[in-house]
Amino acid sequence: MKKAVFLDRDGVIIEDSGYIENIEDVKFFPFTMEVLKKLKEHYELFIVTNQSGIGRGLITEEGVERVHAYILDELRKNDIHIKELYCCPHINEDKCICKKPNPYFLLEAEKKYNIDIKNSFVIGDHPSDVEFGFSVGATGIYVLTGHGEKHLSELKHRELIFDSLKETAEWILEGNKTEN
Template identity: 35%
Template sequence: MRHKAVFLDRDGVLNEERRDHVKCWEEFAWIPGSREALRRLRGDGFFTIVVTNQSVVGRGLLDSSALEGIHRAMVSEVEQIGGGIDGVYYCPHTPDAGCDCRKPKPGLLLKASEDFSISLRDSYVVTDTMNDVEMAKSVGCMAMLVCTGRGREEIRHQSEWRVRPDYILPDLARAVEVILNLEGSECVKKGAEGGEGER
C-alpha cells in the first residue's frame, strides 16, 4: 500500500527565516500558527515530512549533530501539542557540490518516498520557494506556495516562473486547511481567500 504525505520546507514555512541562518535552537522561531497546523494533520492519514536544504553544514557554520539537535527539539515541540513530524530529510551540501539531494533536485522526496512507501503523485509540497515548486512538479506532487518567508518575493517575480504552483496561500495554516478540504476531511470552501485556487 502506498501512502500520502505532506512535505514541508522548513525555513520560511515552519520557522522564521534568518539571513544568518538558524545555527542553534535559540535562533529557531516558529511562524505563528505553524505548530497548530501540524497538529491538524495528525491522525488524518498523512505522513508529515520536512525536506530542507541546510548548507550551513557544508559551509562549516554548524555540524550535522548540532543540526539534528535542532530538528529533535523542533519535533519535540510539535509532539507536545499533539502534532507530529514523521521524518526530517536535509541536504547538508553547498550549492556547488553537485549532489542529488539539494533542492530543486528531488532526491530528498525520492528517499522519503522509499522509506515510507509514499505515493508522490498523491502527496503535497508546501513551500515558500519556487525551487521547491519545481521539485514538486518534477515528481508529480501538488505544489502549494505560501506567502511567509520568501514567498511574497517569489510572487513579485512570477513573470519569470518556469512552472506554477497549484495554489498560492497565505501560510501553512491555510495550506493545511486546503489540503484537508481536498481530501474530504473538512468542509472548507476553496477560493474563499484571495490568491487561492491557482491551479
C-alpha cells in the same frame, strides 16, 4: 499507499531567521502546531530542508542537528509526529543528489514509507520547493511567508499560492487536489 505532506522548514513551519544553529533562534509561526495537528490526521508529515549554510561553513552540522532535535521535540510535545526530517547540507557547487529541487528525498520517502507521491503535497517558500514537488508529480504549493514574497516572480507554476501554511492546510483539508 499513504498520502503525505512534505514541509520546508524555514519560512514554512518556523520563521526564517537566516542560518540558525541555536535553539533560541527557532520561532514557530503562531499557527504551526494547530495546523500540523490537523494535517497529521490525514497525512504522513515530513520535513525537507536545504541547509547550505553547513556547506558554506556558516553553521555547523552539530548546530543544525540540535535545532532539528529541538523542532522535533517541540512538535512531539504537541502530539505531532514527523515521519522523517531530511536535510541537505550541500552547496550548489557540490552537485549533490539531495538538494532541492532534486527529488531524491521524495523518492526515498516514497520507497521507505510507501508514500503515494501523486496524491501528496510539497509546501515551501522557494521556487525550488515547488519544483521539488512537481518533478515527481506531487502537488507543489508556494507560501508567501519566509522568502515567498521575495521569489514570487521566479515561479514557473503559479496555480497554488497561499499566504501561509495555515491557508494551505485549510485548502488541502477541504479535499482539493490539482493535476500537474
